[in-house]
């Protein structure tokens with residue numbers, strides 16, 4: 001059986017969990033936080049999520065895990081059959097990661113340490129998010145799904161990227177980034193209604209206090225050095 005390692009406050013962890021639940025694959029969760037010795041033995045970059053495959057292989061990097069799951073368990077497909085259409089789905093995922101997820105994440109250390117974000121960083125992040133807004137406006141169809149008629153990996157991926165955009169990008173910049181993309185907010189709201197999204201969200205909320213405690217302890221330990 002697949003083992004999913006990581007913690008539920010992580011949106012990367014949650015998107016892989018969403019894929020496993022969507023495909024109705026049996027899996028176990030193993031609670032592991034960043035910085036733990038156990039994580040370093042199974043994840044080359046010390047990042048979560050990691051999966052242990054049914055064959056005992058450790059895999060990390062969420063988009064790589066998504067592709068592995070799809071190739072190994074093709075029932076209930078999450079990519080189109082056509083290679084070009086598949087590439088478009090991956091293009092949406094890549095654009096969301098590079099121009100939405102990663103710039104929004106720049107604010108996380110400031111938020112967790114209670115430090116004001118420098119204006120120069122805010123300007124950089126705003127510039128990258130603006131590129132993401134333009135690109136996703138061009139790429140996303142919302143008819144009714146992100147890439148068109150078929151529910152795909154991009155729906156799951158973008159939905160979980162958006163949690164970071166809302167929690168850090170939009171809130172720090174006082175700018176409703178998702179509102180800039182025609183159809184995004186309506187689609188996001190409908191995604192959040194699904195039973196899977198609600199289960200993942202309940203687990204995220206339950207894990208948050210412990211995760212915040214861990215982060216605070218790490219910040220204190222770093223200051224004490």
Ligand SMILES: N[C@@H](CCC(=O)N[C@@H](CS)C(=O)NCC(=O)O)C(=O)O
Nearest residue numbers: 010011012034035047048049061062
């Ligand atoms: N590119 C990685 C990013 C994963 C990532 O940044 N995970 C965070 C949790 S959301 C993490 O492991 N943080 C712990 C650390 O950086 O030490 C992926 O797609 O899986």
